[in-house]
Amino acid sequence: MARKKHKGSIDEEETSRDIMKYKSELEDVDFAVYKFVDEGLNIHTTSNKGFRKVPIIWAGSERAHNIKNTEINRDLVGMVDLPIISVERDSIKKTDASRVIPYAKLDPHGDVRGGSYTINRVIRQDKTSNFANADAFRRKKQQNYPLYKFKENKKVVYETLTIPIPIYIDIGYKIVLRTEYQEQMNDLVTPFIRASNAHKRVYIGHNANKYEAFIQEDYAMSNNISNYQTDERKYETAITMNVFGYLIGDGKNQLRPRVVRRENAVQIRFARERVITQDGEDDEIRF
Numbered sequence: 001m002a003r004k005k006h007k008g009s010i011d012e013e014e015t016s017r018d019i020m021k022y023k024s025e026l027e028d029v030d031f032a033v034y035k036f037v038d039e040g041l042n043i044h045t046t047s048n049k050g051f052r053k054v055p056i057i058w059a060g061s062e063r064a065h066n067i068k069n070t071e072i073n074r075d076l077v078g079m080v081d082l083p084i085i086s087v088e089r090d091s092i093k094k095t096d097a098s099r100v101i102p103y104a105k106l107d108p109h110g111d112v113r114g115g116s117y118t119i120n121r122v123i124r125q126d127k128t129s130n131f132a133n134a135d136a137f138r139r140k141k142q143q144n145y146p147l148y149k150f151k152e153n154k155k156v157v158y159e160t161l162t163i164p165i166p167i168y169i170d171i172g173y174k175i176v177l178r179t180e181y182q183e184q185m186n187d188l189v190t191p192f193i194r195a196s197n198a199h200k201r202v203y204i205g206h207n208a209n210k211y212e213a214f215i216q217e218d219y220a221m222s223n224n225i226s227n228y229q230t231d232e233r234k235y236e237t238a239i240t241m242n243v244f245g246y247l248i249g250d251g252k253n254q255l256r257p258r259v260v261r262r263e264n265a266v267q268i269r270f271a272r273e274r275v276i277t278q279d280g281e282d283d284e285i286r287f
Contacts, residue, residue: 019259021120021208022163022248026092026171029245032206033173034058036213040204041195045083045187054188058086082234082261083179083188091172107166108256113160124157124263132156132265133259155266162260164247175239185235189219192239203245216240239262 037043038056045054057080108114108162132153177188194217196202204213220238249258 024248032204034206041191045184057086086176088174093170114256116165120161126159171243173241177237179235213243
């Protein structure tokens with residue numbers, strides 16, 4: 001749920017009533033890719049320190065954070081010890097071809113709160129019972145009304161939840177594997193090839209969001225083992241992953257509520273001027 005940060009914001013929903021299930025931002029897709037490489041594949045290999053897990057570096061984080069990361073080993077001059085895996089987001093494309101479910105271009109509601117797509121509709125038990133109790137109390141005061149007679153309550157209050165329409169995007173990620181030895185590179189590349197089985201699609205997720213990711217079939221290798229120069233020997237393989245993600249809302253720049261709650265009207269009353277018509281307090285027109 002967006003917060004009211006500046007004058008003119010119309011976000012009036014309480015944060016405690018927010019539904020995080022219907023929240024999807026760019027960071028959620030980034031977390032999904034990182035968790036897939038870090039926890040889903042869980043790649044291990046043998047190094048001079050034994051059989052250990054290969055550390056994962058998010059290339060978009062601050063350099064100071066990477067240096068202070070205790071899971072990444074560095075030498076005396078600050079260079080990262082290999083093997084290592086780095087993940088980087090390198091492209092975002094908004095296109096109709098990236099949608100993965102039947103899609104409709106819906107405009108938001110015309111009121112100030114917005115909301116385009118209905119996600120839930122439930123009965124408000126408290127307000128519905130208030131109308132039922134009021135009608136029962138009014139009938140009880142009427143003369144010759146049988147108390148055992150039951151009347152169906154047609155004044156049902158529904159609460160409808162709407163969210164902004166999801167915007168589907170194609171996000172490209174570059175995963176780079178760096179090792180010192182060919183055997184280590186074999187250990188790192190094999191899980192990526194096997195993860196998608198006989199095709200190239202895998203499912204990744206973060207929180208309640210699920211995305212389709214496609215590991216491209218080209219594994220570009222750029223090794224420097226054949227030049228025999230003074231540079232540090234390394235094996236490097238770049239893997240491209242395309243994720244069909246979706247965005248719900250504008251994140252921290254959301255002015256309107258991301259999850260809009262509306263209630264239907266069940267009773268309409270028109271008050272008349274009692275001074276002119278000489279009506280009593282109970283002579284209002286009800287529908």
